[in-house]
Amino acid sequence: xxxxxxxxxxxxxxxxxxxxxxxxxxxxxxxxxxxxxxxxxxxxxxxxxxxxxxxxxxxxxxxxxxxxxxxxxxxxxxxxxxxxxxxxxxxxxxxxxxxxxxxxxxxxxxxxxxxxxxxxxxxxxxxxxxxxxxxxxxxxxxxxxxxxxxxxxxxxxxxxxxxxxxxxxxxxxxxxxxxxxxxxxxxxxxxxxxxxxxxxxxxxxxxxxxxxxxxxxxxxxxxxxxxxxxxxxxxxxxxxxxxxxxxxxxxxxxxxxxxxxxxxxxxxxxxxxxxxxxxxxxxxxxxxxxxxxxxxxxxxxxxxxxxxxxxxxxxxxxxxxxxxxxxxxxxxxxxxxxxxxxxxxxxxxxxxxxxxxxxxxxxxxxxxxxxxxxxxxxxxxxxxxxxxxxxxxxxxxxxxxxxxxxxxxxxxxxxxxxxxxxxxxxxxxxxxxxxxxxxxxxxxxxxxxxxxxxxxxxxxxxx
Numbered sequence: 346x347x348x349x350x351x352x353x354x355x356x357x358x359x360x361x362x363x364x365x366x367x368x369x370x371x372x373x374x375x376x377x378x379x380x381x382x383x384x385x386x387x388x389x390x391x392x393x394x395x396x397x398x399x400x401x402x403x404x405x406x407x408x409x410x411x412x413x414x415x416x417x418x419x420x421x422x423x424x425x426x427x428x429x430x431x432x433x434x435x436x437x438x439x440x441x442x443x444x445x446x447x448x449x450x451x452x453x454x455x456x457x458x459x460x461x462x463x464x465x466x467x468x469x470x471x472x473x474x475x476x477x478x479x480x481x482x483x484x485x486x487x488x489x490x491x492x493x494x495x496x497x498x499x500x501x502x503x504x505x506x507x508x509x510x511x512x513x514x515x516x517x518x519x520x521x522x523x524x525x526x527x528x529x530x531x532x533x534x535x536x537x538x539x540x541x542x543x544x545x546x547x548x549x550x551x552x553x554x555x556x557x558x559x560x561x562x563x564x565x566x567x568x569x570x571x572x573x574x575x576x577x578x579x580x581x582x583x584x585x586x587x588x589x590x591x592x593x594x595x596x597x598x599x600x601x602x603x604x605x606x607x608x609x610x611x612x613x614x615x616x617x618x619x620x621x622x623x624x625x626x627x628x629x630x631x632x633x634x635x636x637x638x639x640x641x642x643x644x645x646x647x648x649x650x651x652x653x654x655x656x657x658x659x660x661x662x663x664x665x666x667x668x669x670x671x672x673x674x675x676x677x678x679x680x681x682x683x684x685x686x687x688x689x690x691x692x693x694x695x696x697x698x699x700x701x702x703x704x705x706x707x708x709x710x711x712x713x714x715x716x717x718x719x720x721x722x723x724x725x726x727x728x729x730x731x732x733x734x735x736x737x738x739x740x741x742x743x744x745x746x747x748x749x750x751x752x753x754x755x756x757x758x759x760x761x762x763x764x765x766x767x768x769x770x771x772x773x774x775x776x777x778x779x780x781x782x783x784x785x786x787x788x789x790x791x792x793x794x795x796x797x798x799x800x801x802x803x804x805x806x807x808x
Contacts, residue, residue, distance in 0.1 A: 360706065362423060367702045369422075370695050373415060377408050377688050377695075381771070384688075388681035398680050405684035406446055410439035412691030416698050442687070449683060685771060697727075 380401075387401060414435040421427040421434070 363702050363706050366419060367699060367706075369415065369419070370699045370702065373408075373412055374692060374695055374699070377412060377692050380404060380408055381685055381688055381692075384681045384685050402446070402680045402684060405680075405688060406439060406443045409684075409687045409691045410442040411435055412688075412695050413442070414438040416691070416694040419698070446683070446687070450680075689771060 384401065384405075387398060414431065417438075418431050418434040422431040
């Protein structure tokens with residue numbers, strides 16, 4: 346009698362453990378599938394900012410690493426001590442996944458990153474309906490799936506150029522818009538470039554003099570103040586000026602009106618609008634370093650202003666490919682398909698695990714000896730792989746254009762080209778099934794990401 350009670354109690358504990366494991370596995374699968382739906386929504390919408398995509402990439406790393414850790418080490422989480430060990434295993438797997446993920450993005454070939462910049466513009470035009478060919482679906486509608494995965498399909502320079510030309514002059518025009526800033530000023534106003542550098546030296550001098558009490562200023566500064574006052578009174582009809590005005594105000598109000606047309610335009614460009622740097626910051630004349638020779642200043646301006654814009658304009662693709670802009674473009678283009686491919690692996694593993702759990706439950710109920718052994722999971726994994734095998738390898742049928750595109754992706758990306766095809770096929774299946782979960786996960790991820798970033802900044806300030 347006691348033996349039967351013990352066996353019944355043991356069977357109950359085994360069933361409870363398996364039910365818990367199944368519940369966690371199913372919850373994970375639901376989250377991962379929802380994440381895939383969000384990736385799909387992001388992939389076909391160019392309005393998502395980089396912060397959303399970056400946050401989603403971290404969500405993907407966390408989910409995929411949990412799925413892999415749960416598949417391999419979930420058996421540990423049967424007690425508090427076991428849960429702690431599982432948490433440690435998850436952290437280790439997460440670090441490995443994050444390292445591998447970032448290295449995949451960073452290790453993409455230079456021509457892929459460079460074509461990705463063109464594709465980012467092209468994809469936006471496609472999704473806006475401004476360019477259809479060759480991404481027109483049956484019925485004349487825009488093929489969002491093809492457009493969203495365009496970067497992998499343009500893995501060589503020839504394909505990128507062909508698509509750029511098919512977009513007419515729109516992409517070239519957008520690329521030309523990037524080539525704006527110091528180089529434009531330098532080439533547009535060559536006669537006044539030296540005047541600009543002299544103006545900078547004057548700015549340094551004037552700013553220093555105006556920081557002193559009037560009685561301590563140099564003869565030149567006092568004379569300049571008198572000249573300013575006289576000029577201002579004349580031009581304003583007797584309005585008394587602020588003699589302690591900085592050179593910046595003097596340049597705004599006096600100098601542009603008393604120089605040549607080119608000089609006036611140059612100074613307005615430089616002082617009033619400043620120069621937008623390639624990294625998004627704004628540089629004004631007062632930001633240039635003081636106490637430099639003309640030659641040193643010219644070299645500094647060329648390095649800080651001219652070269653970055655040249656890189657952003659694509660004049661030095663190999664150098665551009667390692668800049669932050671290139672990383673952002675690569676992330677925006679490649680994160681959705683790579684994340685989707687990574688999550689597919691984890692989904693299939695845990696789908697196999699759920700089948701193994703059902704198998705183990707049947708064994709417990711029938712014989713009392715069923716266990717969630719690795720051989721059982723491996724056998725079930727074969728079922729998952731068979732599901733993966735029957736999925737279409739392409740999202741575009743068997744056209745010659747699709748075959749050429751996929752050959753290009755395989756040649757440049759190797760195994761990732763194959764993973765991309767499966768990801769695109771999954772996107773196609775989700776689109777056909779209407780499984781678009783919207784952007785809820787993206788919004789939550791971005792909020793958490795921004796809060797973490799803000800907290801980190803506060804810690805740095807506190808230190």
